[in-house]
Amino acid sequence: xxxxxxxxxxxxxxxxxxxxxxxxxxxxxxxxxxxxxxxxxxxxxxxxxxxxxxxxxxxxxxxxxxxxxxxxxxxxxxxxxxxxxxxxxxxxxxxxxxxxxxxxxxxxxx
Numbered sequence: 001x002x003x004x005x006x007x008x009x010x011x012x013x014x015x016x017x018x019x020x021x022x023x024x025x026x027x028x029x030x031x032x033x034x035x036x037x038x039x040x041x042x043x044x045x046x047x048x049x050x051x052x053x054x055x056x057x058x059x060x061x062x063x064x065x066x067x068x069x070x071x072x073x074x075x076x077x078x079x080x081x082x083x084x085x086x087x088x089x090x091x092x093x094x095x096x097x098x099x100x101x102x103x104x105x106x107x108x109x110x
Contacts, residue, residue: 009033014046023053027065039072 007017010024013034018025028037040049049068053061074083081088 006030010037013037023050036069039076040068043072043075
């Protein structure tokens with residue numbers, strides 16, 4: 001429960017009452033949490049997300065919620081590759097920068 005009687009973003013999206021021990025409430029705020037949880041619900045399902053969070057230590061749940069949200073949003077944008085497309089893009093940038101640095105150091109010492 002997020003406070004002042006308002007449900008967390010997940011419960012708001014699911015249109016249910018947010019109870020005191022809601023597993024989603026610490027990670028999906030009332031304002032933006034519904035949009036983030038909508039992507040998670042569409043890709044993974046609310047039950048699977050709940051099970052995943054419940055099986056993790058409390059200290060790891062925040063990072064897991066952020067990761068699920070990122071992966072779900074990436075999967076909705078690119079249904080085939082998901083976040084792997086972003087990783088591949090970053091790897092290509094690193095390769096290009098490595099080549100540029102290598103060429104510049106060779107020109108500097110030549």
